[in-house]
Amino acid sequence: MRRLRTYGFVAAFLAVPFVLYTVFVISPYIQAFQISLTSWNGYSSVVSYVGLDNFVRLLRDEVFWRALRNHGVMLVTLPLVTIAIALFLSFLLNLGGGPGGSGVRGLWGSRFYRVVFFFPQVLAVAVVGVLFQAIYRPDEVGVLNGVLARLGIEPVGWLIEPSLALWSVIAVMVWQGVGFYVVLFSAGMAAIPKDYFEAAALDGAGRLRLFFSITLPLLRDTVQVGWIYLGIAALDGFALIQVLVGNKGEPDGATTILPITIYNNAFSYGKVGYASAMGVALFFLTVTFAVLTLRTTRRERVEL
Amino acid sequence: MTHPGEITRRQLLRRIGFTAFVAGPGAGLLSACATAGTGAAPAPAPSTSLAASADPKNPFGVDAKKPLEVVIFSGGYTDAYAKEVHEELYKKAYAGVTIKHNATQQIGTQLRPRFVAGDVPDVLNNSGPESMDLTALAAEGHLADLTPLFDAPSIDDPAVRVRDTLTPAVLENARVNGMNLVLNYTVSHRALWYNAKLFASKGWTAPKTWAEFTALGDEAKKEGIVLFAYPGQKGPYYQLWNILYTAAKIGGNQAIIDIDNLVDGVWTADPMRQAVTAWAEIQAKYGDKAYFGLDHTQTQVKQLQNQVLFYPVGSWIENEMAKDIPDDFEYAIAPIPDVTANDAMPYGAIQVGVGENFVVAAKGKNPQGGLEYLRIMLSKEGARGFTEKTKNLTVVNGAAEGVELPAGLVSAAKAQDSAGQNIITEARFEGWYKELFDYGTEQTNRVMAGRITPEQFCTAMQKKADDIKQDESIAKQSRS
Numbered sequence: 001m002r003r004l005r006t007y008g009f010v011a012a013f014l015a016v017p018f019v020l021y022t023v024f025v026i027s028p029y030i031q032a033f034q035i036s037l038t039s040w041n042g043y044s045s046v047v048s049y050v051g052l053d054n055f056v057r058l059l060r061d062e063v064f065w066r067a068l069r070n071h072g073v074m075l076v077t078l079p080l081v082t083i084a085i086a087l088f089l090s091f092l093l094n095l096g097g098g099p100g101g102s103g104v105r106g107l108w109g110s111r112f113y114r115v116v117f118f119f120p121q122v123l124a125v126a127v128v129g130v131l132f133q134a135i136y137r138p139d140e141v142g143v144l145n146g147v148l149a150r151l152g153i154e155p156v157g158w159l160i161e162p163s164l165a166l167w168s169v170i171a172v173m174v175w176q177g178v179g180f181y182v183v184l185f186s187a188g189m190a191a192i193p194k195d196y197f198e199a200a201a202l203d204g205a206g207r208l209r210l211f212f213s214i215t216l217p218l219l220r221d222t223v224q225v226g227w228i229y230l231g232i233a234a235l236d237g238f239a240l241i242q243v244l245v246g247n248k249g250e251p252d253g254a255t256t257i258l259p260i261t262i263y264n265n266a267f268s269y270g271k272v273g274y275a276s277a278m279g280v281a282l283f284f285l286t287v288t289f290a291v292l293t294l295r296t297t298r299r300e301r302v303e304l
Numbered sequence: 305m306t307h308p309g310e311i312t313r314r315q316l317l318r319r320i321g322f323t324a325f326v327a328g329p330g331a332g333l334l335s336a337c338a339t340a341g342t343g344a345a346p347a348p349a350p351s352t353s354l355a356a357s358a359d360p361k362n363p364f365g366v367d368a369k370k371p372l373e374v375v376i377f378s379g380g381y382t383d384a385y386a387k388e389v390h391e392e393l394y395k396k397a398y399a400g401v402t403i404k405h406n407a408t409q410q411i412g413t414q415l416r417p418r419f420v421a422g423d424v425p426d427v428l429n430n431s432g433p434e435s436m437d438l439t440a441l442a443a444e445g446h447l448a449d450l451t452p453l454f455d456a457p458s459i460d461d462p463a464v465r466v467r468d469t470l471t472p473a474v475l476e477n478a479r480v481n482g483m484n485l486v487l488n489y490t491v492s493h494r495a496l497w498y499n500a501k502l503f504a505s506k507g508w509t510a511p512k513t514w515a516e517f518t519a520l521g522d523e524a525k526k527e528g529i530v531l532f533a534y535p536g537q538k539g540p541y542y543q544l545w546n547i548l549y550t551a552a553k554i555g556g557n558q559a560i561i562d563i564d565n566l567v568d569g570v571w572t573a574d575p576m577r578q579a580v581t582a583w584a585e586i587q588a589k590y591g592d593k594a595y596f597g598l599d600h601t602q603t604q605v606k607q608l609q610n611q612v613l614f615y616p617v618g619s620w621i622e623n624e625m626a627k628d629i630p631d632d633f634e635y636a637i638a639p640i641p642d643v644t645a646n647d648a649m650p651y652g653a654i655q656v657g658v659g660e661n662f663v664v665a666a667k668g669k670n671p672q673g674g675l676e677y678l679r680i681m682l683s684k685e686g687a688r689g690f691t692e693k694t695k696n697l698t699v700v701n702g703a704a705e706g707v708e709l710p711a712g713l714v715s716a717a718k719a720q721d722s723a724g725q726n727i728i729t730e731a732r733f734e735g736w737y738k739e740l741f742d743y744g745t746e747q748t749n750r751v752m753a754g755r756i757t758p759e760q761f762c763t764a765m766q767k768k769a770d771d772i773k774q775d776e777s778i779a780k781q782s783r784s
Contacts, residue, residue: 043444157597159597252749253746
């Protein structure tokens with residue numbers, strides 16, 4: 001009876017989120033799988049099944065592969081760069097200060113910096129997009145090119161040169177993401193008992209040694225979570241690219257990513273079936289990425 | 305607005321809010337507006353019930369007790385023309401009728417699910433970046449046949465049928481899948497636009513030949529003015545239009561008609577190749593690559609500051625920039641200069657096109673009211689009201705008489721007069737094969753930036769056109 005009451009209590013709380021999740025997340029996913037097997041155009045009341053045709057066509061689609069390649073680049077660089085910068089900053093903020101680098105305090109003014117680093121995270125993606133349009137603007141009015149012009153350097157087409165555009169976009173994503181991971185890692189670092197650092201410092205360990213031998217191993221779980229978040233962010237990027245560069249992954253498809261291709265196919269070209277097939281592909285990519293990351297980075301807990 | 309990719313910043317932000325949700329990481333949510341299940345085959349439009357009767361006051365047999373729902377795309381024209389002019393006229397004609405007015409910028413988001421579910425508005429202004437695929441709606445029998453409307457007596461003179469009060473292009477462009485389903489309401493003039501006051505002060509005249517055009521480019525360069533620019537962001541289709549119209553000027557309207565009909569080898573034929581080559585050279589010699597990264601508004605502002613001489617756009621530009629036009633600026637239209645010595649169309653040819661789609665839902669609650677609403681829009685009073693509210697011309701002949709028009713529109717009307725029969729046709733593949741058009745804008749940026757040669761542009765476009773032609777899932781249209 002008591003058990004029933006406990007579980008009833010839990011079930012009552014779970015029911016609403018469970019229903020919402022099923023209706024708004026699970027069922028659309030299942031429908032996407034269903035629609036990916038059709039040639040539905042988004043209007044027709046008759047839906048005809050075409051088997052795996054959409055997927056066969058996907059393999060031959062140049063734009064799809066270009067999008068995948070861009071995802072690949074983002075998947076490697078975005079987490080790597082963001083986590084490296086975030087770790088460096090949070091180490092300085094939490095453990096970089098103190099007399100002789102004893103590693104128990106942050107740098108002077110670290111609270112202030114922490115807030116500053118978090119600023120970009122507060123801005124909506126659309127705002128960030130518009131902001132960086134002004135920063136990257138390809139004439140002297142642009143913030144970056146204005147500085148370059150003062151130095152007598154020709155303006156650079158940050159977003160209009162196919163070789164630069166994707167990197168410019170990734171730079172914005174890093175800029176926006178770092179603050180969050182600084183806070184995340186700071187929380188992780190705060191959880192590490194100070195005694196370790198003090199003991200190590202007494203034994204003569206420097207800042208570098210402290211970081212690589214104590215901080216990093218004990219932060220492993222947090223970094224891993226950050227890696228997965230960033231990987232998923234790399235597979236999205238839709239809103240930012242849409243606002244910043246355009247709705248076709250300009251220039252020359254250099255910033256094309258799957259969500260953009262999906263959106264165009266579904267809503268501009270009336271190929272909802274085909275777009276759903278891409279959605280399914282993206283779903284498997286995301287899941288594969290998450291599983292792989294969890295697998296490869298899994299290991300025994302650090303014994304303290 | 306008549307140009308499909310045109311979006312305001314607010315709209316963009318709104319759109320992002322929506323799309324970020326829809327195409328999130330999983331993108332599975334794409335199907336949130338999913339199918340209504342496997343229904344029966346679409347019923348054909350009930351065309352018989354909409355035959356025009358002899359009564360000139362009420363030819364469609366409108367029932368004043370039936371409410372009417374009107375959906376207006378609230379873009380550059382806003383919705384005041386509908387709310388304050390057309391709907392008021394409708395209410396006056398049918399006392400006591402109720403009109404549900406719905407203005408939105410998200411035509412597709414709001415209406416796609418409603419069409420799938422069968423709950424449709426009676427009159428729809430299908431426009432803007434989210435405008436719906438009318439061919440697909442037509443294939444489902446959602447669009448009412450407008451033939452009774454065109455054959456009905458006009459409001460101003462019951463002896464004259466509606467079809468005889470309109471620019472002929474309306475009837476030509478009404479056809480989808482061989483039926484009259486779409487009413488294009490506005491007329492726009494497209495070519496190159498410049499500042500007449502600047503030209504007057506410098507003693508320049510609009511160039512008639514390509515040699516004059518480049519000579520003016522050298523002249524302007526000395527003054528630090530760029531001869532020609534188009535917006536590489538959000539507006540490269542202005543330049544794709546420009547190239548298409550130039551090809552039509554060189555090779556005649558058949559060049560565009562063949563492109564629309566997906567004729568083999570039309571993209572690699574001489575007119576298209578010469579047009580692309582000419583414009584790519586202008587960009588290389590007289591252009592500024594910064595414009596590849598500016599959007600339409602930024603580029604237009606630069607023209608207002610006399611930093612750009614010619615800008616390829618349509619006559620809506622004047623109203624679009626109305627608030628920002630300085631005192632020393634006056635919009636005027638210049639035809640595309642002669643590219644070769646023997647262009648098929650003489651100097652003076654400009655593009656005059658119809659736009660801004662209105663349709664009546666065949667399966668709505670009040671299709672009779674919908675047709676009547678369009679008939680009211682096509683009355684002189686309705687059309688004049690639109691021109692007064694939006695400073696744009698309508699397809700109704702002579703409706704703008706007596707309305708004070710801004711300078712740019714006057715110049716466009718004059719240009720049309722002197723063009724006479726040499727009117728460049730519009731490229732309809734923009735609506736028919738959006739994928740080909742979007743691909744074209746991307747390739748336009750490439751060729752203009754010099755990343756591919758004009759030959760590569762032509763080959764790439766031809767290949768894409770061939771792919772579209774062979775893709776059986778895309779419904780084909782044809783024109784003449």
